[in-house]
Amino acid sequence: xxEVTQTPSHQVTQMGQEVILRCVPISNHLYFYxxxxxxxxxxxxxxxxxxxxxxxxxxxxxxxxxVERPDGSNFTLKIRSTKLEDSAMYFCASSVSFATNxxxxxxxxxxxxxx
Amino acid sequence: xxxxxxxxxxMFIQEGEDVSMNCTSSSIFNTWLWYKQDPGEGPVxxxxxxxxxxxxSNGRLTAQFGITRKDSFLNISASIPSDVGIYFCAGxxxxxxxxxxxxxxxxxxxxxxxx
Numbered sequence: 001x002x003e004v005t006q007t008p009s010h011q012v013t014q015m016g017q018e019v020i021l022r023c024v025p026i027s028n029h030l031y032f033y034x035x036x037x038x039x040x041x042x043x044x045x046x047x048x049x050x051x052x053x054x055x056x057x058x059x060x061x062x063x064x065x066x067v068e069r070p071d072g073s074n075f076t077l078k079i080r081s082t083k084l085e086d087s088a089m090y091f092c093a094s095s096v097s098f099a100t101n102x103x104x105x106x107x108x109x110x111x112x113x114x115x
Numbered sequence: 116x117x118x119x120x121x122x123x124x125x126m127f128i129q130e131g132e133d134v135s136m137n138c139t140s141s142s143i144f145n146t147w148l149w150y151k152q153d154p155g156e157g158p159v160x161x162x163x164x165x166x167x168x169x170x171x172s173n174g175r176l177t178a179q180f181g182i183t184r185k186d187s188f189l190n191i192s193a194s195i196p197s198d199v200g201i202y203f204c205a206g207x208x209x210x211x212x213x214x215x216x217x218x219x220x221x222x223x224x225x226x227x228x229x230x
Contacts, residue, residue: 033216043158093157103160105160106159108155
């Protein structure tokens, strides 16, 4: 069964450093998303992306965050200057089309630890 | 923003028992979804509900979309040890006929099943 793949599974970084989290969405999917989950808390929406541009973003997704689809298969989340409070599990998700875009398929996540 | 209140926060049950959890919202959603998250994994979609009053089953799972569009419940019948995990409700509100995949998640219900 097709799945969303995320790398790395764990990322440790120093505060102030840039990190790039990588995702390979399901191949025929057109909509891509990033969510995050701080330990013990609920999953929170960060950003949605379609047709090479951001469709919607949350208040969390400030100027330190950016997303990119550099090629036909990868979807990345960049945090320019990490803060301690950026420590969380980051989930990439994708959906197939507008009509069914509520059916998000999530990856296994990247656990980001900012020290 | 929209808030979902999910209850209970945790449940400890014996194998074979039935389980019920619910979500309420201060505002309406067009779509309600229920996800399960296993440790170290991303959320996996269990059931999606699209119409007020809709009752949908998926094996031993049954979920309903409340008439007011502000609530939903999930029932698990005859629980088994592999039902262990965190169950999240999520709501989606389409605005103006468009939807960008933004899901609002509840806080989760941690389910423990004793053999």
